[in-house]
Amino acid sequence: MSYETLLVETRGTVTLVTLNRPDALNALNSQVLADLVAAFAAFDADPSQGCAVLTGSAKAFAAGADIKEMQAMDFAGMYGGDHFAGYLRFTATRKPVIAAVSGFALGGGCELAMMCDIIIAADNAKFGQPEIKLGVAPGMGGTQRLTRAVGKAKAMELCLTGRLMDAAEAERSGLVARVVPADNLLAEAIKAAETIAGMAPIAVKAVKEMVNSAYETTLTQGIQFERRLFAGLFGTADQTEGMAAFVEKRPANWTGR
Numbered sequence: 296m297s298y299e300t301l302l303v304e305t306r307g308t309v310t311l312v313t314l315n316r317p318d319a320l321n322a323l324n325s326q327v328l329a330d331l332v333a334a335f336a337a338f339d340a341d342p343s344q345g346c347a348v349l350t351g352s353a354k355a356f357a358a359g360a361d362i363k364e365m366q367a368m369d370f371a372g373m374y375g376g377d378h379f380a381g382y383l384r385f386t387a388t389r390k391p392v393i394a395a396v397s398g399f400a401l402g403g404g405c406e407l408a409m410m411c412d413i414i415i416a417a418d419n420a421k422f423g424q425p426e427i428k429l430g431v432a433p434g435m436g437g438t439q440r441l442t443r444a445v446g447k448a449k450a451m452e453l454c455l456t457g458r459l460m461d462a463a464e465a466e467r468s469g470l471v472a473r474v475v476p477a478d479n480l481l482a483e484a485i486k487a488a489e490t491i492a493g494m495a496p497i498a499v500k501a502v503k504e505m506v507n508s509a510y511e512t513t514l515t516q517g518i519q520f521e522r523r524l525f526a527g528l529f530g531t532a533d534q535t536e537g538m539a540a541f542v543e544k545r546p547a548n549w550t551g552r
């Protein structure tokens with residue numbers, strides 16, 4: 296399957312998706328959204344694939360929603376057409392997605408990275424929500440996910456001033472899991488993805504749901520959800536296999552059952 300705005304390749308058990316609008320610094324227009332939704336639905340449905348890496352170019356992961364596409368839009372088109380609602384389908388991906396961010400991740404680009412499950416940043420990465428400078432505001436979850444990731448003080452400052460945050464500050468404030476030298480970004484992200492893809496597939500999906508539930512529920516409800524799902528994993532063949540493999544001092548052979 297080929298896409299107008301993405302390059303998609305599989306590397307063993309890992310799907311690598313590269314945003315490919317270099318002339319627009321990977322600005323996220325409607326075609327990118329349609330392509331992302333289709334590519335990640337295909338990834339999720341492919342049992343040979345265990346984890347995905349989403350990346351951009353060396354200069355830009357993505358410089359935001361496409362300003363030229365939005366310029367002529369009015370309230371009716373944006374609200375009535377629910378312009379960014381498709382991203383809910385991207386975030387419905389059940390297998391993990393790692394954002395490998397080099398260069399600019401601004402506005403919708405920062406928001407897209409935050410929709411992924413793990414962000415690994417190159418040391419040249421820059422994150423920000425500069426929509427305020429365009430007379431608008433973040434519209435793909437920035438005020439919500441950034442606040443949950445870095446706290447109110449820093450999120451408020453970034454969203455109200457448009458200041459960009461470098462990779463070191465992003466790591467310090469909890470937005471990114473790890474910063475790596477730019478030259479190693481893809482190798483490091485793929486290595487992490489391979490590690491995840493090598494785990495029991497049902498447990499991987501369960502962990503993603505459990506961690507995400509921390510954003511949606513109270514502590515008591517989240518812990519109960521975790522405990523129920525944890526118990527449910529004891530109904531899988533991979534629990535039997537994983538624990539037997541540990542006791543027998545051998546690698547586990549997962550079946551995804």
Ligand code: CAA
Nearest residue numbers: 318319320322358359360361362363401402403433434435
């Ligand atoms: N939308 C559309 N086109 C964009 C774009 C965007 N978000 N960002 C960059 N481009 C285009 C530029 O217009 C330019 O195209 P032309 O050559 O045809 O003029 C090309 O990409 C290269 O960009 P620059 O010449 O500006 O590159 P630079 O190195 O001088 O600057 C930059 C890089 C600082 C990232 C600058 O491009 C910039 O500020 N971009 C806009 C960032 C922004 O405001 N993002 C938020 C968008 S709104 C949003 O995302 C809403 C939301 O939350 C959903």
